[in-house]
Amino acid sequence: MDLTRCDDLWFEDGNVVLQAEQKLFRVYRGLLADSSSTFSEMFKLPQPDSAEQYDDCPLITMPDSAEELEYLLNAVFKPGYLESMLCKNTAFLIGALRLSTKYNIQSIRRRIVDELALIYPRTLQGFYHRVRHPVHEQFIGKAYIAAELARVGEAPILLPAILYCCATYTTETILDDNGPVGLNWSEKRACIMGRERIMVAYRKLEKQLKPQALPPTVNCELPGGQRCEIQQGVWVPLLQKRRKLTAHWFMPMLSHGNDLSWGPGVCFSCFDAMKTLYHNELNAIWEKLPEYFGLPSWEDLRAASDL
Known part of the structure; x- marks a missing residue:
């Protein structure tokens, strides 16, 4: 040999x-x-x-594998190597994370998981800001790779946001074989079932935003608040239209405050009240992501991730 x-x-x-x-x-x-x-x-x-x-x-x-061990040893022995590779190479992320987890090199494992948590975060607010991080570019349209990383890195805290992103793909894409790196069948089922559950929750939110379902806005700046109450009716159709025009008809949370559009005849007080209700409900949906995807609670996922 x-x-x-x-x-x-x-x-x-x-x-x-x-x-x-x-x-x-x-x-x-x-x-x-x-x-x-x-x-x-x-x-x-x-x-x-x-x-x-x-x-x-x-x-x-x-x-x-020689390739993965080389990634790991470079990260251990070469100053700056780990940081330089984080945003460049998904093969490095998989190999270094797999072996740093296997051999309990926590400094490397946690650094990689921390970076992944910036784009697959615990909070909805963090999710809004994910595109700011350079590592995000490696996973555009490839969130299924991140599912592999969560597995090899024993970091299930990443899974709710990862599965949410995967659920935005078409059913055909979800079910396709992505090769050696990708979703397992349990995760594919979770994506499809979770998508249905989230859409049910989102439709409930749309109903909450209908004028007849909204409580009176005590600070309405228009006489009697009637014009605002009438104009609030345009926001539900806007939400529905946005959902239909979004890729694969399912991305209700990925925008940051632009789903609700202010228009003439609506006072700012009523508009702010509408936005507050809307974002509170989106946060409530986000908090239930683990439940929608058949996962343990956020707290249990964090404990299992040993971070």
């Missing part, structure tokens, strides 16, 4: 050699042990006299 040294991770004064597939990495066991409790325990095990050696160093055969 021909073995190849990884030049970027072959330190002449390194004191342990790791082999993944046919690739060799000569690194520092002390630094690796400091980073990983798993490696620390591994290195404490007594080695028999017949233990394999390579270049006068202990040789440890790893059961991982």
Whole structure:
């Protein structure tokens, strides 16, 4: 078997050699042990006299892919490598997150999960601001990749927002085979069922915004509030129209306050009251995302993510 040294991770004064597939990495066991409790325990095990050696160093055969181990070791031993790769390479994110979770390198695992949490956040307000983060570009139209990351990183706290994004795709896209990285069948079912539940909740919100369902606005700036009450009726059709025109007819939460359009004949006090009601109800829907997708509560998801 021909073995190849990884030049970027072959330190002449390194004191342990790791082999993944046919690739060799000569690194520092002390630094690796400091980073990983798993490696620390591994290195404490007594080695028999017949233990394999390579270049006068202990040789440890790893059961991982060479590519993913290279990603992980670069993140451990190369300053700045992790930060430079976060927004560039989904293969790096998957590989480094999988192995940092497997070998309990929490500094790397948590850094990657924290970055993913910026675009698949716990709160609706955070979701509104997700596009500000560079890592977001890697997942446009590819939220199913993030589902794989949540699995390999044991970070289910990311799943409600991920499944919400996946639920915005067509049913055909959801059910398609996305290759080795993507939604499993349980998640595909959750997307389709969750979409139906969210749409039911959103239609209830539309009914709440009908003029006859709204409480009187005590601060109405128009005489009697009657003109405002009549004009409020235009907002429900606007919401319905927006839902129909949005990609795949299902994106009620992705805009930030632009669903309700102020128009002539509506005072600002009544409009602000309408917006407050609308956003409070959207937040209530967001809080129920785990329930809609058949997941544990937000609190249980956070506890299971060990963050």
